[in-house]
Amino acid sequence: MPELPEVEVVRRGVAAHVVDRTVADVEVLHPRAVRKHSAGAGDFATRLTGRRLVAARRRGKYLWLELGDAAEAAASTVAASPKAAGEALLTHLGMSGQLRVQPEHVPDEKHLRVRLRFDGGGDELRFVDQRTFGGLSLASLVSVNDVLVPAPIAHIAPDPLEPAFDREAIAEAVRARRTGIKRALLDQSLISGIGNIYADEALWRAGLHWARPTATLTRPVVRRLLDAVIDVMHDALRAGGTSFDALYVNVNGESGYFDRSLAVYGQSGRECPTCAATVRRDTFMNRSAYTCPGCQPTPRNAHW
DNA sequence: TCCAAGTCCTGTATGC
DNA sequence: TGCATACAGGACTTGG
Incomplete structure (x- = not known):
């Protein structure tokens, strides 16, 4: 599942292949893929056509492509479309979304949802998403603490790889919560970019059980x-992300290999690499939480 | 039929 | 009592 390291790998690929290119054509093959764009698929395609992609940025699991002025696009077919300086193509990959850079002759993927063609032909940018939890939309940029972010994600906190990440302030905010530590880690308004995989791995590395009440943490x-x-984010980034199956790949369709380094996530029944205790799986928030009972003892006052 | 899981929405609880 | 905020849990989705 794409979490911060996987999205960063995709961002780098997109930045290398499609930044500075002008959108010649937009094809929405599944309306659910642009459901966050309230004006609909037609408006999405019209407003994106003729725009130049000027930068690829990321916060947490969100990735966006800043759009240049429509008037800059010499080949624009919609010169009369509204100018929107400070706009971006906002993307979330959800559980199974992929941004793929493909030569135009490559056959469509089974779950291809949106296709962007560029002036001059050549590679296309394809949004492929089996489970359609992800999606694309156009959004205006707003300034939050001197950082420009798309308005729909203004509430998302800085992620651990951003300069704006304030460890001390976040530590205080975590301790002020009245909930379990894993739920706090997954709260994107507190810290962004952490999903189920890296929450479990970070808790294991820190020797903390997922149900530990935040208020009891020093x-x-x-x-x-x-x-x-x-x-854990840096380690996963160096490995190109975590791929359990074909649902996460980079823009070239290649898998990451951090799954080989996972200590507890998805390892129930196997030995903990540190103490050899058997990793267990609990049900948490209608999903899974993996722990080593040796390294991460259950707290007496667990917040289940 | 169940499971995977990120985000949004809604209902409930709490505090002022 | 009423309001604001925090928190918890369910819905959504598709394929194995």
């Missing part, structure tokens, strides 16, 4: 956990 323990989050 400042040094929360700092240790945030350091574990940062470390």
Whole structure:
């Protein structure tokens, strides 16, 4: 599932292949893929056509392509379309979304949802999504603490790889919560970019059980956990992300290999690499939480 | 039929 | 009592 490291890998690929290109044509093959664009698929295609992609940026699991002025596009076919300086093509990959850069002669993927063609032909940018939890939309950019972000994600907190990530402030915010630590880690308005995989891996590295109440954590323990989050993100990024199956690939269709380094996530019944205890799976928020009972003992006052 | 899981929405709880 | 905020849980989705 695409979490922060996987989205960053995709961002780098998109930046290398489609930034500075002008959109010649937009094809929406499944309306659900643009459901967040309230004006509909037709408006999405019309407003995006003729725009130049000037930068690829990311916050947490969201990725966006900043759009240049429509008037800059010499070959624009919709010169009369509304100019929107400070606009972006906002993307979320959901559970199974992929942004693929493909030569135009490559046959369509089974779950191809949106296709962008560019002036001059050549490679296309394709949004492929089996489960359609992800999607694309056009959004205006707003300034949040001197950082320009798309308006729909203005509430999303900085992620652990951003300069704006304030470890001390977040540690205090975590301790002020009255919930379990894993639920807090998954709250994108507190820290962005963490999903189920890296939450479990970071908690294991920090030696904390997922049900530990946030209010019982000391400042040094929360700092240790945030350091574990940062470390696991960097390790996964170096490995090209985590791929369990064909649902996550980079823009060239290649898988990452961080799944080989996972200590607990998806490892129920196997030995913990540190203490050899058997990793267990619990049900948490209608999904899974993996822990090592040796390294991550269940707290007496667990917040189930 | 169940499972995977990120986000949004809604209902409930809490505090002022 | 009423309001604002925090929190919890379900719905959505598709293919194995």
